[in-house]
Amino acid sequence: MTPSATPVANVAGRWEPDLARRRLSGTIFYGACLGAIGILLLTLLLILWDVLSQGLPWLDAQFLTGVPSRKTAQAGIFPALIGSLEVAIIVALVAFPIGVGAAIYLAEYAGNSRLTRALRTNISNLSGVPSVIYGIFGLAIFVRVMGLGFTVISGALTIALLIMPVVVIASMEAIKAVPQAQRDGAYALGASRWQMVREAVLPAAAPGIMTGIILAMARAIGETAPLILVGAFTFVTFIPQPFDGGYTVLPIQVLDWATRPQADFHGLAAAAIIVILILMFILNGLAILVRARLSRHIQW
């Protein structure tokens, strides 16, 4: 064994570490990242300022508990608020168990055959399908074939289908990120596959899964287009029932008001947007609480 005996000093001239230039490019990169977060913050603040300045004057108890009216002073969003909550709850109950279950199947049970690979790719593609297409599908299947009519349940099932790919993909990534050593550890103690998934994989993947659910939920609450197709009305003065009669949701109410010519209605639209934001904030807060509780037992 004769390693080359080139003295290190002889090659020192071939190095140009040029720390000054590297520091400069590092500073430029740092500045670029700072600029990116700056643009993001600025945009968010502008939107918030625009919405708050227009909507806050309209936001009062009357607005929250009232029903839509041609008289802007009496107009409220109570039916839309309840409608959105009902849709959100049903979406959560339907989309999350199915979405997470499908993700567990694809990540833990399904092999790596051509079929499952195609399945994974197509689920990713599904999340890129325009939401109106889901509306058309919902109209055909839930409203007509299943005869559910223009009801909250039809709308919620449509939205559930829409967000399911997001839940599946996020959950699958979270499950795949769990180290194999964790699975081996559980198996080596005599765990069955289901016990291994329950005790080793799901707790470790839970924070990632919850992040996916938060994103999906935000999308569900903000979605408008497909609901128009499955019968959400723009003028609902009664409390929507889940399985019977008409309904509306907050974004549709916003759409209705924002497209009217009178300036006062634009104020109402802004106030409704504030309500959507608060609702999203509360739901995300709940999800973050759940995530914190789930990851409390995990100590990496």
Add this chain to the structure above:
Amino acid sequence: MNVELTEAPIRESTTDGTGPGVRILAADGPTRTQPLDEPETVVELRDVSCYYGTFRAVRNVDLKIARQRITALIGPSGCGKSTLIRTINRMNDLVPTYRSEGTVLLDGQDLSARDVDPVAVRRRVGMVFQKPNPFPKTIWENVAFGPKINGFKGDLNELVEKSLRRAALWDEVKDKLKQSGMALSGGQQQRLCIARTIAVEPEVILMDEPCSALDPRATLQIEELMAQLKRDYTIVIVTHNMQQAARASDTTVFMTMGEDRAGYVVEQGETVGIFTNPKHQLTEDYVSGRFG
């Protein structure tokens, strides 16, 4: 502004303590005139203490690391061996609550000063970690990465080959340089990490338990490699394996921790002396396996 670290002369010794006319040309073999009893110091730690938050992990360490020798740090788990070597290449700067006191000198230059850029320090003081950590890139790219980012102007292919040869890995990987570094065996991965480290031509190589994840055969290969590398480099190795320290090192530093869990140096000296004739009872207990 950050101070540029000047490249110290690698082969010619400075005159501190060793007197004039002492030249170290180890790579050329016969011209080595360095007296063994008075080796030249590359890294010197003066009264170094390390803290994580308020916890003092290492206290008042004075240490001289000799050029082109292998210095082994031994001692029980948690006595601060890793913390100590990570101060030499400023890796601990990356730990949020960490701070150190005292002075770390590399060729007489203070590395621990605030205005010294740790990026410049780490090219001169390389590191090999406990668990082999090749990048998920090809073998060639793993070795070429360091030279590329450090502005190497020569022939990259030549440098990659030379580094892999020096790491005693070339013959095993020369036909699969385009394969992933992750596909190698544990011992090969660790030698790839050593090749990667020497590709940037550092002066000092820190090894933090480099063999603890390897089988005895791979461990032996790494030890043989270290014996060859010390002709060009100074090596500091943290090890829990006392046979390894006894076999592979020239100098041994024994650390332990006090009541306050702060690690400190009990004894340092020629490896033979530490293992056969320790001066402290603590050292004797540890090297003879009676450590409680």
